[in-house]
Structures are given as structure tokens and as C-alpha cells.
Amino acid sequence: MGLNDEVGRRLKELRQDAGLSLSELARRSGVGKGTLSELESGRRNPTLETLYALTTVLGRPLSAVLDDPQSGVRESPRGVSGSAVTAVLVERYEDAAAATDVFRVTIADGATQESTAHVPRTTESLMVLSGTAVVGLPHAPQTAGPGAHAHWPADEPHLYSAPHGEVHGILFVRYPKGPSPS
Template sequence: MTEPTIAATIAAALRHERERAGISLTELARRAGIAKSTLSQLESGVGNPSVETLWSLGVALDVPFSRLVEPPVPALRVIRAGDGPRIKSDQLDYTGTLVAAGSRAVRRDIYVMTIEPGAVRHAEAHTPRSVEHIVVAAGRLRTGPAGETVDLDPGDYATFAGDVPHTYEALAPGTFAVLVMEHP
């Protein structure tokens, strides 16, 4: 059995979560600050949303980002390096790859982030009480809440509130890190 495309996964998840929340397409677009036509295209499996658009939709639906991009999980799942649902940023050379999503009870997601130097990714606040845990695997990363960033080297760990604006910036080529998001 093959995994659905990322566009099909996002389309099904958006429709499901919007219907679960009992809101119209127009209302979700308003809450997320995106055009209704864009949301309609995404729910139809057309388009290539940025990580920022998906975060906005997740916040508007009060669901973790992972719920919008995670395909159904088989009994054994292996994601090889470079595979998995990859979501790019509009702001810089940044890719987030979801490798594991928490269940509805656990609400914990694991991502592999690849970032290249050249720009800063400004992340908006995520769902209330969310927490980010980051371990740098290669390169160097500057991250943290706006105004309280820290520089991390390979093997370094940092944690901070994800429900406040925060940033990610690669300080060396080939930077990648593992990000664990907790959603209470």
C-alpha cells in the first residue's frame, strides 16, 4: 500500500478537522488569515502550502501542525533519510519533515528540520501551552523565543514555549535538528 501524496493527506485532514470544528470554509479562512480560494484549493488537494500557511490553519483549528500533514500510520513505519512529508518555508531555505505524530491522547510530534544559512524563519505562536524541544544534529542553529535566542552546536538541546513567536536561523551550512513538539 502506498502512502497518499502530501497534498491528498493535507486535503483530507483539513476537511476532517474543519468539519469536526463545525466551521465553514469562509470562517476557517478568516481565522487563519488566508484567502478562501486558497483554502478551497488545499481542501481539493491542489496547491503546495507553505509551513506558515499550515501552522496558521492548525492554530485556527486548534490542532497540532502534524495532524494536517501526517498520513495514516501502518503497524511498521520506516522513514528513510530524505523521505517523508517535507514542508518548505516561504521565508528561507528551511524544510520540516514530520517523522512521527503523537496520537490524539499523547499530542507529541517529532520533526527533522533542515535549514541553510541566509535568512531567519520567524514562527508565529503555536497552539496554547505547546512546548518545543530541539536537539541539533549537525551545523549550528540559533533559536528561541523572540528576543531570547540561543546558539546551539551539534548535540546541544534547548526547550522553550512554542505558544509565543520564535525564530530559527542556521549559522552553518548543512544544519539539521530534531524538533519535538508537545501539545497539551
């Protein structure tokens, strides 16, 4: 089974587990019903933006569609690309407090990608390996070069940019569990 088939199968399982129809998930996520149907059947290539839109509505980490932690078998790293960012899932860690996805990311030279808000209380941290990244909240972007890092709330719209050449880094996306503090 290829990446498209695996992602489609997991996406359909998550949607059904959430008790959502294809139409309802499409409506809530802003992803077209036809696109969602093609993703679930493995006939469409998933993009990073589309998968985040869907997993956010489902209240799940991106790794829930890229990796199968229930199988007990560690699959080869799974990658997905967006308009500027290519992300390869290299690790998924989960405990009672949170699920954390670890990605090896590349931000394309001169490109900017805007990400929609993820599930509440999600945070992201980028450790830059090479290049200079501009990341975080659009109204307060952070610049990080080799060996530096940036950290921002990912439950708000945020961006990734590589204005001066390709950027390579390690991205940590942390999804806390349980109710939000009041």
C-alpha cells in the same frame, strides 16, 4: 493520492469537525479563502507557515494534517517547507497528557523564519545534529551547536535561523491536552 491531496482531505475534515466554514477558518487564520480552498482540493502546495496557521486555529498539532493516526498504517515520512525550514514528520506520539510531533528539520544557510504562536501551552525543543542554530523567542534567542539543544514556549511567536551555514536537527513539538492551569 499525493501529499497535496492527503493534506487537503485531512484539512477539510478537521475544518468540518470543528464546525467552521471555509470563510471562517480563512478569517481566523489569516489565510486567504482562495488559498484555503485550493489547499483543501489538493491543487495547492502547502507551506509550513500556512499549515501552522490553520492547525493552530483548529487547535490541532501539525501532524494532524501530515499523518493519519486513525488509519493504523504508518505512511512514509511527510515533509513540508517554509521560508527557511524544511520539516519532515518522522514520528507522532500521543497519550492522555499530550501529542508530540517529531520532525527531522533543516534550516537553510543564512535564512531566518519567524513562526507565529501555536496553540496554548505548546513547547518546542531542537536537538542540533550539525551546524549552529539560533532559535526560540525573538527577544531571548538561544544558540545551539552540534550535540546541544534549545527549548522554548511555542505558544508565542518564535524564530529559526542558521546564520553560519545549514543546520540539521530533530525538532520535538509538544501539544499538551486538557485545560490550561489557572
